Amino acid sequence: MINTNPRRSDEPIWWSLFGAGGTWFAMITPITVLVLGVLAPLGFLDADALxxxxxxxxxxxxxxxLIIIASxxxxxxHAMHRVHHGMHDLKFHTGTFGKVACYAIASLFTILSIVFVVMLF
Known part of the structure; x- marks a missing residue:
């Protein structure tokens, strides 16, 4: 029987942040590491570029x-969502406390990145 009055879930919010983080990490981070971690130290970039x-x-x-904050x-x-679900997969059932702790850490890093970038202005 189909439940016609399902309980609302907050999972779409966390999954969207997980997906955005995974996409960013897969597409932008390797280029950033290549440019800043390989090409710049080897001298392939102009000295004034950085x-x-x-x-x-x-x-x-x-x-x-916005790019710095998103990075x-x-x-x-993405990482905290993986930790949260990884704990469950490893049979560490922390319940709501684990969920709140993981997402609080991600929120803290988000707030700190915004604060530090805004302080530059």
Whole structure:
């Protein structure tokens, strides 16, 4: 029998953040690591490309600030959602406390990334 009055779930919110974080981590993070972790140290980039003034100009631009916030916050949501469901899969049934703890950590990182980027302005 189909339940015609199902209980509302908050899972779509967490799954959307999980999906956005996974997509960001899979598509943007490897390019960031390649450029900042490989190409820049090997000297393939112009020395002025990552100068302090250019990095600050990027971070204080609204698009750059959003990219920095997303680079920190979205993968954290993805990771904490994986931790939450991974604990359940490993038979660590923490219930609501585990859910709140995982998502509180992701929320904290999101808030801190916003605060630190806003402090640059």
């Amino acid at each position: 100068s302090y003034e250019r990095v600050v100009a990027f971070a204080t631009n609204i698009i750059g600030a 920190i916050a979205l993968p954290m949501w």
